[in-house]
Amino acid sequence: MSGLQTRFTEVFGIKHPVMQGGMQWAGRAELVAAVANAGGLGTLSALTQPSAQALADEIRRCRELTDLPFAVNLTILPTLKPVPYDEYRAAIVESGIGIVETAGSNPQLHIAEFKRHGIKVIHKCTSVRHALKAAALGVDAVSIDGFECAGHPGEDDVPGLVLIPAVARQLNIPLIASGGFADGGGLIAALALGADAISMGTRFLCTVESPVHEQVKRTIVQNDERGTDLIFRSLNNTARVARNAISQQVRELEARGAKFEEFAHLVAGQRGRLVYEKGDPDLGVWSAGLVQGLIDDVPTCRALIERIVEQAETIIRRRLSDVLIQ
Ligand code: NAD
Numbered sequence: 001m002s003g004l005q006t007r008f009t010e011v012f013g014i015k016h017p018v019m020q021g022g023m024q025w026a027g028r029a030e031l032v033a034a035v036a037n038a039g040g041l042g043t044l045s046a047l048t049q050p051s052a053q054a055l056a057d058e059i060r061r062c063r064e065l066t067d068l069p070f071a072v073n074l075t076i077l078p079t080l081k082p083v084p085y086d087e088y089r090a091a092i093v094e095s096g097i098g099i100v101e102t103a104g105s106n107p108q109l110h111i112a113e114f115k116r117h118g119i120k121v122i123h124k125c126t127s128v129r130h131a132l133k134a135a136a137l138g139v140d141a142v143s144i145d146g147f148e149c150a151g152h153p154g155e156d157d158v159p160g161l162v163l164i165p166a167v168a169r170q171l172n173i174p175l176i177a178s179g180g181f182a183d184g185g186g187l188i189a190a191l192a193l194g195a196d197a198i199s200m201g202t203r204f205l206c207t208v209e210s211p212v213h214e215q216v217k218r219t220i221v222q223n224d225e226r227g228t229d230l231i232f233r234s235l236n237n238t239a240r241v242a243r244n245a246i247s248q249q250v251r252e253l254e255a256r257g258a259k260f261e262e263f264a265h266l267v268a269g270q271r272g273r274l275v276y277e278k279g280d281p282d283l284g285v286w287s288a289g290l291v292q293g294l295i296d297d298v299p300t301c302r303a304l305i306e307r308i309v310e311q312a313e314t315i316i317r318r319r320l321s322d323v324l325i326q
Contacts, residue, residue, distance in 0.1 A: 002313055004187075007174040008197035011140060012099060012120065013069060015039030017187065017197035018305050020204040021124070021143070021178055022073020022101055023151075023287065024048055025273045026212055029058055031301070033065030034209035038302035041197075043071040043101055047079075052087035059095040071122070072097050076104035077152060078237055080268055085110065093117045101143065104152070111137045122176065124199075126154030131167045131175075141174040142167065143199050149179030150202050150228070150240050150289035161193070168194025182294040184311020188320075191312075202289045208300045213279030216286070217298045225293025231267065231285065235260055242288035244281050246271075 006017045018040040020031065027045030035042030044062060049055040055072070062070060072092050076085065089110055092100060100114050103124040114121050115138055123134035124143040131142045144167045146160025147153045158166075164177045177190035178199035190198045204210060206220040219242070229247035232239045234254045241247050246266050253263045271284025299307065 004191075004309060004312060006191070006196040008141065008176060011174050012041060014041045016305055016309050017191075018308060019043065019071075019143070019176055019178075019197055019199040020301075021199040021201040022046075022071075022075060022103065023201050023205060024075075024269060025276050026205050026210055027073060028211045029062035029065055030211050031204065031207070031209050032070050033062050034207070034301040035204065035305070036066040036068040036070045038300075038305045040301070040305050041069070041071055041099070042066075043073045046072050046074045046088045046092065047083060052084065052091035055088060056091045056095050059091075059097065069098055071099035071101050073101040073103060073124075074110060076102070076107055076110070078235075080264060089113055093119070102139075103143075107134070108137055111139060124178070126152070126163075127156055127158070128163070128166050128170065132170060135171055135173055139173070141176055141196075142171060143176040143178050144195075146177070146179035148290040150287040150291075152237065152239050153179070153230075155233075155236060155238055160190075164190060164193040164195055179289060180291050180294075182291045184308045184313075184315060186294075187308055187312045188315045200291075201287070202291050203295060203304070204301065205288070206295050206298055207304055208298060212276035215279030216276055216281060219281045220288060220292050220295055221297065223288070223292040225290045227292050228288060228290060239285075240287065240289060241285040242281065242292075244285070246282065246285050250285070 008017045016039045020035040020042045022043045022045045032042030032044050046055050099120045101122045111121050120140040122141045122143050123139045126145045146163045147157050160179050174196040176197045176199045177195035181198040181200050182203040187198050206217045227243050228240050229243045231250045250263050267285050272286045274283045275286045
C-alpha cells in the first residue's frame, strides 16, 4: 500500500492531497481536467470566463474531459468592471458543482448560498482571523495563502512557516496550505505544520497542460525566487506578480503617490491575458510566486503530482525515519 491519506482526501474524495488553486486566465478545462485525472483537485477559475453562461459551458467542457470531481474558484476582489457575482454563483449551483473555492473579501453571502445547495466550500484567505471567520461561517476547509504566494497575499506579510501552524492550532476542519509549494518536501512541510494538503498555482501554470504560451513557462523556469514584485501596496490590494517592465513601472508610479486611475491601463487583467496568449512576458502584469525558484521543468500534471507524492513518501520512509534515534 502506498499513498497519502489526510482529512482533505477523505472530506473531498480526492486521491492525493494536492490541489490546483484558482488562477485567472489559466484555470481552464484542459488544466483542471488534467489535474483531476491525475488524482488531484483541479479548480476552474470562474472570472476567467466572460459571463455566467460561458462558465456553465466551461464546466460542461471540463466534464467531457474528466469523470472525476473538480472545483470552481469564485474570487471576490476589486475589479475594473463590476462582476455579476449572483449570476456566476447561480451558474455554479445550477451546473451541479460539488466543491467551490471562494477567495477574497466578504464571501459570507456566497458561502451561505453554496452551503444551502449542499456544495462543499473551501475558503482561501491570508490571515488567521479570516480563517476563523470562514470556519464560523461553516466552510468545509480553509486554504491559507502565505506571503510567498502569487496573486493577492493580503497586507500582513506573514510567510507560511508561521501562518500555516498559526491557523492549524485554532482550526478543526481540513487546512490546505498554499504559497511556495512545488515538491514533495513542501508537501511534507505542510503536513508537519498541521495542514492536510497543498494548493499550488505557479507550479501548475508551468505544466504541459497549462493553457499558457510556452514562453511564459520558459520564463518561470528561468526566473529564480527573486523574480516577483509586490504591486498595489498603496491600494491595500497587494498583488505579487512576475517582475517585468510593467510591474517595475507600476511600483515607480506608486512610490510617487500615483492614484490607481493613473496606472489602471497598465495592470488590466485583459493585458495580463495577452501575456499568456502571445507569450511576451512584458505585455502586462501576470501572477507568479516566489516558488519560481523551485521550478525547473515543464512536466505533465500526472508526472508532477506522482513525483510530489513519491518524494513525500520517500521523505517519510527514509529521511524522517533516518533522523529518529530508535
Ligand atoms: P481586473 O482587470 O479587473 O483588475 C486588474 C487588477 O487590478 C486586479 O488585481 C484587481 O484586483 C486590481 N483592481 C481593479 N480595480 C481596482 C481598484 N478599484 N482598486 C484596487 N485594485 C483594483 O482583474 P482581472 O485580471 O480581470 O481579474 C479578475 C479578478 O480576479 C480580480 O479581482 C483579480 O484581483 C482576481 N485575481 C485573483 C488572483 C488570486 O490570487 N486569487 C489572481 C489573479 C486575479
